[in-house]
Each structure stands twice: as C-alpha cells, then as structure tokens.
Amino acid sequence: MDDLTDTPPPSDPGASPEGDSGLLDAYSRAVVAVVAQVGAAVVNIGVDTGRGRRGAGSGVMVAPDGYLLTNNHVVEQAVGLTVTFTDGSEVQAALVGRDPATDLAVLRAQASGLPYACLGDSGALQVGQLAIAIGNPLGYESSVSSGVVSALGRSLPTASGRLIEGMIQHTAPLNPGNSGGALLDSSGRVIGINTAIIAMAQGIGFAIPVNTAQWVLTQLLTRGRVVRGFLGIAGRERPLDRRLVRHLDLPAERGVEIAGMEPGSAADRAGLMSGDIIVTLAGREVRNIPDLQRVLGEIPVDAAAEMEVVRRTRRITVKVVPTEAPT
Numbered sequence: 001m002d003d004l005t006d007t008p009p010p011s012d013p014g015a016s017p018e019g020d021s022g023l024l025d026a027y028s029r030a031v032v033a034v035v036a037q038v039g040a041a042v043v044n045i046g047v048d049t050g051r052g053r054r055g056a057g058s059g060v061m062v063a064p065d066g067y068l069l070t071n072n073h074v075v076e077q078a079v080g081l082t083v084t085f086t087d088g089s090e091v092q093a094a095l096v097g098r099d100p101a102t103d104l105a106v107l108r109a110q111a112s113g114l115p116y117a118c119l120g121d122s123g124a125l126q127v128g129q130l131a132i133a134i135g136n137p138l139g140y141e142s143s144v145s146s147g148v149v150s151a152l153g154r155s156l157p158t159a160s161g162r163l164i165e166g167m168i169q170h171t172a173p174l175n176p177g178n179s180g181g182a183l184l185d186s187s188g189r190v191i192g193i194n195t196a197i198i199a200m201a202q203g204i205g206f207a208i209p210v211n212t213a214q215w216v217l218t219q220l221l222t223r224g225r226v227v228r229g230f231l232g233i234a235g236r237e238r239p240l241d242r243r244l245v246r247h248l249d250l251p252a253e254r255g256v257e258i259a260g261m262e263p264g265s266a267a268d269r270a271g272l273m274s275g276d277i278i279v280t281l282a283g284r285e286v287r288n289i290p291d292l293q294r295v296l297g298e299i300p301v302d303a304a305a306e307m308e309v310v311r312r313t314r315r316i317t318v319k320v321v322p323t324e325a326p327t
Contacts, residue, residue: 027130027146030130030186031132031144031146033188034132034134034184034186034187034188035132035134035144037188038117038134038182038184038188038190039086039134039144040085040086040087040115041060041061041114041115041116041117041182042058042059042060042061042086042117042134042135042136042181042182043058043059043060043061043068043083043084043085043086043109043136044057044058044059044083044084044136044137045057045058045059045070045074045075045081045082045083045084045093045107045180046081046082046083046084046090047074047075047077047078047080047081048078048079048080048081048082049077049078049079050079053080053082056074056075056078056179057070057071057074057135057137057176057177057178057179057180057181058070058074058135058136058137058177058178058179058180058181058182058194059074059083059107059136059180059181060117060180060181060182060190060193061109061114061115061116061117062116062117062119062190062217063114063116064112064113064114064115064116065108065112065114066093066108066109066110066111066112066114067096067106067107067108067217067221068083068093068106068107068108068109069104069105069106069180069193069213069217070104070105070106070107070179070180070193071103071104071105071179071180071193071195072098072099072100072102072103072104072105073103073179073195074105074179074180075095075098075105075107076098076100076105078095080092081093081094081095081107083107083109084136085114085115086136091109091110091111092109092110093107093108093109093110094107094108094110095107096108096220096221097220097221097224097225097226098220099216099219099220099226101164101226101228101325102164102208102212102213102216102226103164103195103208104193104208104212104213104216104217106216106217106220106221117182117184117188117189117190118188118189118190119189119190119210119213119214120184120185120187120189120190120191120210121189121191121210121211122168122191122192122209122210122211122212122290123209123211123287123288123290123291125149125152125168125185125191125209126149127148127149127150127151127152128148128149129148129149129185129186130146130148130185130186131146131147131148131149131168131170131171131172131183131184131185131191132144132145132146132172132183132184132185132186133145133146133147133170133172133173133174133178133181133182133183133184133194133205133207134181134182134184135174135175135177135178135179135180135181135182135194136177136181137175137176137177137178137181143175143177143178145172145173145174146172147170147171147172147173147205148170148171149168149169149170150169150170150171150204151168151169152166152168152169152237152288153165153166153167153236153237153288153289154166154167154168154169154206155167155236156195156196156206164195164208165235165289165290165293166209166212166237166288166289166290166293167195167206167207167208167209168183168191168192168206168207168208168209169204169205169206170183170192170205170206170207171204171205172205173205174194174196174205178194179194179195179196180193180194180195181193181194182194183207190210190213191207191209191210192207192208192209192210192213193207193208193210193213194206194207195207195208209290211290211294212290212293212294215290215293215294215297219297226297227297227301227324227325228293228296228297228324228325229266229296229297229299229301229322229323229324229325230265230266230296230301230322230323230324230325230326231265231266231267231296231320231322232261232262232264232265232266232267232268232323233258233259233260233261233262233265233267233272234258234259234260234261235256235257235258235259235278235289235292236256236257236259236289237254237255237256237257237287237288237289238254238255238256238257238277239253239254240252240253240254240255240277240279240310244310244313247313248310248313248314248315249315250279250310250315251279251280251285252279252285252287254287254288255277255278255279255286255287255309255310256277256278256286256287256288256289256291256292257275257276257277257278258272258273258274258275258276258277258278258309259274260274261273261274265323266320266321266322266323267320269320269321270307270318270319270320270321271318272307272309272318272320273311275311275312276309276310276311277309277310277311278292278307278308278309279308279309279310279315280306280307280308281295281296281299281305281306281307281308281320282295282298282299282305282306282307283306296322296325299322301322301323301324302321302322302323302324303321303322304319304320304321305319305320305321305322306318306319306320307319307320
C-alpha cells in the first residue's frame with residue numbers, strides 16, 4: 001500500500017497563487033498607475049460669477065494647447081474662469097462653448113505644453129470593469145476613488161428637466177466638486193466625464209460617455225455650437241436576439257428601440273412606430289443612444305436619410321428627414 005502521508009492536497013485550479021492579498025495588490029497597482037499617468041491632467045476650475053469667486057468643479061485637459069472638458073453646470077453662470085493645476089499654478093481660461101443638452105462645456109486654458117489625458121472608447125465598455133474617478137474639488141488635487149461600471153445606457157435629467165441619454169452608471173464615489181472630472185479605465189484612458197451623484201443612493205455615480213463628449217468637443221471647436229438633428233422620439237438601448245441578427249443580417253446585436261414619439265415629428269412623418277428598433281441611419285450603425293446622437297449631428301438637417309429598423313421580425317427601410325433640435 002502506498003504511503004500517502006506526504007501527498008499534498010489537490011490544488012484549486014481557480015485559486016490565485018498569491019491569494020486575495022495578491023489580487024488587492026494588483027488592483028492597487030492599477031489605480032496608482034492611472035493616477036500617476038493622468039492625475040496632472042485633471043484640474044480645478046474656479047468661477048467668477050460677478051458676485052464672488054468659487055471653486056466650482058473639475059475639468060480634464062484633452063490637448064496640450066489648453067483645451068479641456070468639464071460640465072456645463074460648472075461654468076454656466078461664469079463671467080470669468082481660472083484653471084488651477086495639481087502643482088498649484090493658476091491660469092486664466094476662456095469658454096469655447098457649452099452644450100446644456102449633454103451638460104458638457106469646453107474651455108481653453110491660456111497656456112501650452114500642458115499635461116493631458118487620452119480619450120478612450122465608451123462604446124467598448126462592459127459592465128463590471130474597473131472605473132477610476134479623478135477630480136480636483138476645491139483645490140484638493142487628484143482626489144481619487146474607484147469602483148466598477150455598474151450599468152450602461154442610463155438616462156439622467158438635467159437641471160432643465162431634459163434627459164441626458166446613454167449615461168454610464170458606476171460605483172466610484174463622487175462629491176459635488178468632482179463634477180467635470182475624469183472617469184478612467186485601467187489603462188488610464190478617459191471613458192467618461194463625471195457629472196452627478198444621487199445623494200440619497202449610496203455609491204451611485206454617473207458619467208457622460210467619452211464618445212458623446214468627443215462628438216460635442218468636435219462640434220464646439222468646428223462650429224462654435226452643437227447642431228444636432230431631431231427625430232422627436234424617446235429611445236432606449238435594446239439587445240437583439242442573436243438568431244434574429246443572423247437571420248436579418250444585422251450589423252450589430254444592439255439597437256435603439258423607439259419607446260415614444262411626438263405627434264407630427266420627423267419620426268412620425270416617416271411612418272416609424274413605437275417598438276421599432278433603429279439599427280442604421282444614413283448607412284451608419286446605431287447600437288446605442290450616443291451612436292444615434294452622433295449620426296444626427298453629422299448628417300444634414302432637413303434632408304432625407306435612409307433609416308433601417310427592425311419591426312417585429314422584419315428589417316425595413318424608411319426615409320426620415322431630421323429637423324434641427326430645439327435649443
């Protein structure tokens with residue numbers, strides 16, 4: 001009979017050789033690396049309202065020549081703006097433009113050769129992935145918190161009552177001074193601009209997807225304002241059954257479902273119906289609300305464009321003529 005007294009216990013193939021402490025160390029190293037990489041690009045924004053100066057929020061430098069993203073609600077009452085960096089230096093800033101519909105604004109700090117953050121792709125986000133929030137509230141530079149992406153495609157009302165669609169929900173704790181700061185992935189790329197926290201709900205924060213922010217940035221820099229087409233619908237992101245995707249040869253496994261429609265709107269005149277799922281517009285994929293908003297900003301208003309929708313089990317094409325969105 002074999003002697004089994006020295007036989008080691010069978011190993012657990014799912015166990016980490018370093019144990020929980022090793023996983024925590026790896027998590028910490030990831031957060032520390034991101035802060036070292038991006039922290040200097042997150043600034044404090046001081047606002048002069050004409051009745052006094054206040055530290056209103058945070059911003060993210062996105063170019064070395066001074067362009068930065070922040071929230072519209074941070075700067076909407078400003079008559080003067082300053083930007084303070086993590087080393088304590090301060091420069092004047094000018095408002096390039098703002099877009100209340102997405103609660104975004106673009107400023108330009110009066111300096112060059114500045115640290116800046118690289119923009120990622122919010123369209124590639126997955127629920128559960130690491131999310132790191134960096135803000136510069138009230139001069140407390142590089143205030144950092146971390147969590148995970150907890151949901152995608154959320155809707156959030158602005159102060160005016162208009163909904164911002166396609167929001168990222170995450171669990172990185174925020175405070176009011178973090179508004180306009182960066183939400184980052186584990187590689188240090190900006191995936192969102194933090195905008196709000198629900199005060200009565202612990203650990204629920206929201207960020208504007210960076211793909212939306214990049215589109216608004218481009219519009220404000222090239223046109224001076226955001227011009228977007230308007231369909232007159234309420235929409236929500238909707239997954240599509242894989243068998244239906246294959247059967248109809250659809251471009252993606254997600255689309256935008258029409259949940260409601262204004263009578264007499266562009267969508268209504270085109271013969272669209274509640275329950276239709278938009279999958280393309282003007283030949284471009286529409287997987288989610290930011291996709292739809294981006295295409296509506298790129299195609300001419302008051303000109304016909306082809307839209308493909310899934311209606312029950314059919315793929316149909318309609319002609320839609322977007323109007324200019326009301327301001």
